[in-house]
Amino acid sequence: MxxxxxxxxxxxxxxxxxxxxxxxxxxxxxxxxxxxxxxxxxxxxxxxxxxxxxxxxxxxxxxxxxxxxxxxxxxxxxxxxxxxxxxxxxxxxxxxxxxxxxxxxxxxxxxxxxxxxxxxxxxxxxxxxxxxxxxxxxxxxxxxxxxxxxxxxxxxxxxxxxSLLDTVSAHETVTLGIPRLGDPEEYGITSREMAVLALLNEGLTARAIAKKLHIAEKTVIKHKENLYRKLRVHDRVAVLNKSRALGLLPQNHPHGEG
Structure with missing residues (x-):
């Protein structure tokens, strides 16, 4: 070839x-x-x-x-x-x-x-x-x-x-399934960061999120860092709680956040 x-x-x-x-x-x-x-x-x-x-x-x-x-x-x-x-x-x-x-x-x-x-x-x-x-x-x-x-x-x-289109498709599948009242753009959050946020809410690890979204684990970690910075929090529990309060995620959360 x-x-x-x-x-x-x-x-x-x-x-x-x-x-x-x-x-x-x-x-x-x-x-x-x-x-x-x-x-x-x-x-x-x-x-x-x-x-x-x-x-x-x-x-x-x-x-x-x-x-x-x-x-x-x-x-x-x-x-x-x-x-x-x-x-x-x-x-x-x-x-x-x-x-x-x-x-x-x-x-x-x-x-x-x-x-x-x-x-x-x-x-x-x-x-x-x-x-x-x-x-x-x-x-x-x-x-x-x-x-x-x-x-x-x-x-x-x-x-x-x-491979690029598969990544787009994976992100689309996740983001379309997120019921929310708040507007992510109001906080400068991209659709790709929202996909990571939704999967964090499901209890997935960075490695599992990377596999589901067809991206590198280091890219997931970077998205998490961006979410913490944009929502002015410092850990996973805080970012999920604040996202629910802002209407970016549903109030009910399916997994524990230990």
Whole structure:
């Protein structure tokens, strides 16, 4: 496999920086879809969530903007089981980015599913960047381009981007589950710090939080230090108590805080 060039390394660096500096979590995924379309480049990128058992799926966001008017959910529901890569990820633990050309045979290129997608949104060659998900679920980014397939360089870039997107997904899962009345931004607390705070509230250690959020343990410790400084406290018990008082965390706490 060909090593990434200096330019590609800068693209990955800039992608990571964009993720870390975006203050509004709701804007991160559209930003990522736009960056993927320009960095690879591809004609379109769509974040999907598929439940294989029920045979349903949703397109959560995508670029370019005209995709929001396309019948993506109906395409996914009607043809997901025929898609070689979705079928592969639904039935294996493999989360390596793969190009459709590696998995598809003549049956795919002649199938109703392929022609329906090509007619509706112009899909041709595809690369899927799968994210961590539970068994029977496929969550990831489908990227498409016309005319030519994906190179080793594209696959290597996708592999590096995958780890960044997995981190975003893990933080999103935690932060969306936090019921709160207070506004973290009022205290300068970022969404990533809120994810750490919520997991501290569950009694997790720094090592366990790092594993859950796909980040380094030293990064968790840095987030904890930032939380203590911003809320003007000096330990874990105090930061949780003050967060509840401010409405950043629910009043009931599931674990002891010895």
């Amino acid at each position: 060909t090593a990434l060039s200096g330019r590609d390394a800068r693209l990955i660096h800039d992608l990571a920086k964009a993720i870390l500096t975006e203050p509004r979590p709701v804007h991160v995924w559209p930003l990522l879809m736009e960056r993927l379309t320009t960095d690879l480049p591809v004609d379109l990128a769509v974040l999907i969530d598929v439940d294989w058992k029920s045979g349903t799926g949703h397109a959560l966001t995508g670029k370019p903007d005209w995709l929001h008017k396309a019948p993506l959910d109906s395409l996914i529901d009607a043809h997901m089981r025929a898609h070689p890569l979705l079928r592969h990820y639904a039935h294996t633990a493999d989360r390596t980015p793969l190009a459709l050309d590696e998995m598809a045979d003549d049956r795919w290129w002649k199938s109703e599913a392929y022609h329906a997608g090509k007619t509706a949104i112009g899909i041709d060659r595809q690369l899927v960047l799968p994210l961590s998900s539970r068994a029977g679920q496929v969550r990831g980014v489908i990227m498409s381009r016309g005319g030519h397939g994906f190179t080793d360089r594209d696959l290597e870039y996708a592999g590096l981007a995958r």
